[in-house]
Amino acid sequence: MSPVSIIIPCKNEGKFIKQTIESILDTPCQLPYDIIVVNDGSTDGCCTFLQGSHRKSLSKVKLVNTTGLGSANARNLGVQQSAGEILVFCDAHITVEQDWLEILIEGLLEGGAGAVSPGISNMEVRHAVGYGMTWGEHLEIEWLESTGDVAEVPIAPGGCVAVKREVFQDVGGFERGFQVYGHEDAEFSLKLWLFGYRVEVNPSVVIQHHFRSHHPYEISMDQYAHNALRMAMSHFSATRLGKVIALYSYLEDIEQLVSQLVLESDVLEQRRQYLKRRKYDDDWFMDKFQIPF
The missing domain is CATH 3.90.550.10 (Spore Coat Polysaccharide Biosynthesis Protein SpsA; Chain A)
Structure with missing residues (x-):
């Protein structure tokens, strides 16, 4: 084994x-x-x-x-x-x-x-x-x-x-x-x-x-949003990316979070690489599991 x-x-x-x-x-x-x-x-x-x-x-x-x-x-x-x-x-x-x-x-x-x-x-x-x-x-x-x-x-x-x-x-x-x-x-x-x-x-x-009522270390909403945005920029269509940005539009620095990802990270190059080699797109995934997003 x-x-x-x-x-x-x-x-x-x-x-x-x-x-x-x-x-x-x-x-x-x-x-x-x-x-x-x-x-x-x-x-x-x-x-x-x-x-x-x-x-x-x-x-x-x-x-x-x-x-x-x-x-x-x-x-x-x-x-x-x-x-x-x-x-x-x-x-x-x-x-x-x-x-x-x-x-x-x-x-x-x-x-x-x-x-x-x-x-x-x-x-x-x-x-x-x-x-x-x-x-x-x-x-x-x-x-x-x-x-x-x-x-x-x-x-x-x-x-x-x-x-x-x-x-x-x-x-x-x-x-x-x-x-x-x-x-x-x-x-x-x-x-x-x-x-x-x-x-x-x-x-x-x-x-x-054990499901905790709070984390034993600090997590900011900006960090949580950063991860959601990076996931969306890596895998989602432009329409779904827009929906993710809208979900976090209440954050004061949402525009800065988006611009930092686009201008200061490798996420766009990662997106290009992922789109080249993946077998299915996010439409297929959402349809397969009937996810209304």
């Missing part, structure tokens, strides 16, 4: 990162795997248990310290530091169940999917389970219900998603121009679909996820 690398970005996760790693390590697994924790500038000491004398019992875990790459690029760095042919991206506030890894990876190796996610349950309200995500008419995230079987979904939740390394590299990984947090999983899933890969959810696996 191909070796697996579990990549966990982490910033100010408190007790949850330790619980997440313990859950993974304590769950029996027949597959060889390692865990890459990317500590992206935490200030709460949440990763100190991965250092010093505690290391002996955590031989499968590699700690990588950074100073604030942001959620997308912390994941990309984790890939660079990993060796697995299968990459499994997990949030730092989950718990897993028996056979979770084996079942997810089976969908990649035998089912031919480009990426596979499990059902995601609310750790505090366990009957609330989402099976993949989609967009609403204002590009807001909406959770999907289970169809009872493996199903294609527009967006694989970033809380847990498995992908082959070769597929990850083929699409260029997570968006390198993103700031801090926002839209990482949506952009990655969209890119997979447009480049010809299938994204699925397998309801046979459900992981528990």
Whole structure:
């Protein structure tokens, strides 16, 4: 079986990162795997248990310290530091169940999917389970219900998603121009679909996820809007790009955000490259999943 690398970005996760790693390590697994924790500038000491004398019992875990790459690029760095042919991206506030890894990876190796996610349950309200995500008419995230079987979904939740390394590299990984947090999983899933890969959810696996009422680090609306605009400039038609700009028109510096992306970043060149090599366009994607945007 191909070796697996579990990549966990982490910033100010408190007790949850330790619980997440313990859950993974304590769950029996027949597959060889390692865990890459990317500590992206935490200030709460949440990763100190991965250092010093505690290391002996955590031989499968590699700690990588950074100073604030942001959620997308912390994941990309984790890939660079990993060796697995299968990459499994997990949030730092989950718990897993028996056979979770084996079942997810089976969908990649035998089912031919480009990426596979499990059902995601609310750790505090366990009957609330989402099976993949989609967009609403204002590009807001909406959770999907289970169809009872493996199903294609527009967006694989970033809380847990498995992908082959070769597929990850083929699409260029997570968006390198993103700031801090926002839209990482949506952009990655969209890119997979447009480049010809299938994204699925397998309801046979459900992981528990802690849904936070607020982030443990600062995120500005400008940064969140930057990511949405960069995603739109990379993948959307001019009409849809205009709709995304309109969504954030209430921001005082929206014009500056747009001009900075156009004039000071590589997004237009990236757009040209993506449009050249993708197999489908955003109209196809929106029609396929009946997304009213």
